[in-house]
Amino acid sequence: MSDKIKPDWAGDDLLSRFVNVLIQTKPIYAVMKQQARQVLVKTAEKNGIPWRKNYEELEVSGAKERLESITNPSITYPDYYQVPFHAYEKGNLCWPAAFEAESATYAMALRVWPQESLSWQEAQARLRGSFHQVLATHGPKLVRDILDIGCSVGISTLTLHRYYQSSQGTPVRTVGLDLSPYMLAVAQTQDVNGEIAQWLHAKGEETGLGDRSFDLVTLQFLIHELPRQATQAIFQEALRLLRPGGYLAIVDNNPKSPVIQNLPPVLFTLMKSTEPWADDFYTLDVEATMQAVGFENVVTVASDPRHRTIIGRKPE
Ligand SMILES: C[S@@+](CC[C@H](N)C(=O)[O-])C[C@H]1O[C@@H](n2cnc3c(N)ncnc32)[C@H](O)[C@@H]1O
Numbered sequence: 001m002s003d004k005i006k007p008d009w010a011g012d013d014l015l016s017r018f019v020n021v022l023i024q025t026k027p028i029y030a031v032m033k034q035q036a037r038q039v040l041v042k043t044a045e046k047n048g049i050p051w052r053k054n055y056e057e058l059e060v061s062g063a064k065e066r067l068e069s070i071t072n073p074s075i076t077y078p079d080y081y082q083v084p085f086h087a088y089e090k091g092n093l094c095w096p097a098a099f100e101a102e103s104a105t106y107a108m109a110l111r112v113w114p115q116e117s118l119s120w121q122e123a124q125a126r127l128r129g130s131f132h133q134v135l136a137t138h139g140p141k142l143v144r145d146i147l148d149i150g151c152s153v154g155i156s157t158l159t160l161h162r163y164y165q166s167s168q169g170t171p172v173r174t175v176g177l178d179l180s181p182y183m184l185a186v187a188q189t190q191d192v193n194g195e196i197a198q199w200l201h202a203k204g205e206e207t208g209l210g211d212r213s214f215d216l217v218t219l220q221f222l223i224h225e226l227p228r229q230a231t232q233a234i235f236q237e238a239l240r241l242l243r244p245g246g247y248l249a250i251v252d253n254n255p256k257s258p259v260i261q262n263l264p265p266v267l268f269t270l271m272k273s274t275e276p277w278a279d280d281f282y283t284l285d286v287e288a289t290m291q292a293v294g295f296e297n298v299v300t301v302a303s304d305p306r307h308r309t310i311i312g313r314k315p316e
Pocket of ligand 1 (some may be wrong): 081092105149150151152153155156177178179180183202203204205219220221222225226230
């Protein structure tokens, strides 16, 4: 692990400010955005992820027909969410983002172990397995109710649900929650056996779910998409939702990881150009924020070369 707590390309360092000026220069940003996308799709297909095929199949999967019924019309989207993300002009609020999320998730896992020539399926299993391992060691001993906030198209939700179902051998009730009804429509379509109790369109900060109704709340690759106030508000909401002795578990990019700190300039510039809240995320003291909200026994594990898992308990 590096002694530096964050990469030089994030926060207020000179390098970071230079990159931010590049990104804020509209014509340069437009080119970078396109480039980031092309690199992503080309690399994924080279590694066997059927990016365009997945997209075409989802277009005719019936997901679009689910949009209306899954949408909660009373939601007001926060400003921080209504900005371009991942090179999509409408961020997570559009079909292209939802139809490409699965392939993008597989591609992300492949980038974690570039030297090991894993298949995308192996890399995905290893990525999720490393998170589950930390939960097994430091998390709840018995889980009945799980909430996966920022569930996107449901890969994290289904994998976590199946992990507890099979490792515990007792029934588990799992809810996947997201602010994008497009993502949720895809998640519901992919959940062909109806394993997940509910795909819920809500804000992580204000879920409308009952007090003390979950044993485990997870934020898997969510908080790098959030400004710090939203992260803190979601921690507060998780504390309310958990039963005493329940756990909040977070997995996301690790600012202390040497791989992340030493990303080549082209890659970190591309990354920052598609992640509007990267500076907030890389400079936030996540553990201190969890403790300030009221979590105890906060433990951090570098669960793979790029990511860390942080887990904390709600006091009894
Ligand atoms: C990178 S994806 C998460 C991926 C997924 N959990 C996984 O591990 O594969 C982040 C998701 O968080 C959702 N999101 C962002 N802000 C949110 C908020 N305030 N409340 C609920 N969901 C949010 C986005 O719509 C997006 O689908």
